[in-house]
Amino acid sequence: GAVVSQHPSWVICKSGTSVKIECRSLDFQATTMFWYRQFPKQSLMLMATSNEGSKATYEQGVEKDKFLINHASLTLSTLTVTSAHPEDSSFYICSASRRTLYEQYFGPGTRLTVT
């Protein structure tokens, strides 16, 4: 149980285009989903926290107009990187937390490369 999927697993896009990454909790209802960014050999950097049906809460320094997060249902959250630039290239990981239980379960990550 507690499986989280992400799609796509990797994506290459051109500078200026937008990319959408999906995060799904497959076998449980996730009241909260988290989006992280991870640079090589570094820790997880929390970008935003989203609760189902409400606006995401962004961490300081994260541009909410650039990284659009939607948590439309208890099993799906999306991260859209708008007008992507090469510096947005990174490993993006989502995680989901179950109602009443505060464990976080991570997705497999999405490698974004902006050329």
Add this chain to the structure above:
Amino acid sequence: QQQVKQSPQSLIVQKGGISIINCAYENTAFDYFPWYQQFPGKGPALLIAIRPDVSEKKEGRFTISFNKSAKQFSLHIMDSQPGDSATYFCAASRSNQFYFGTGTSLTVIP
């Protein structure tokens, strides 16, 4: 201020040895302390977790030791195997807010 401090940054252990990774936290309100294992190119996977009402939790070769008074907890990997080579993150949580350590890169040499 870093809420969770993790050490060492990297660790090399012989096969069959014991790997020990340490974490210290600041906020006494934290009530959940998980450890995650991450392989290259993959997302972190929950390995083992503990709540502050117990001092030790063991699952197979993995043990968490928790010292509430010292605000420290550690992960012990017994009989370490090459397949355990990965990056390990500790975390501390309260009310669905998680704070992660900086990670420890473990290499188990045959």
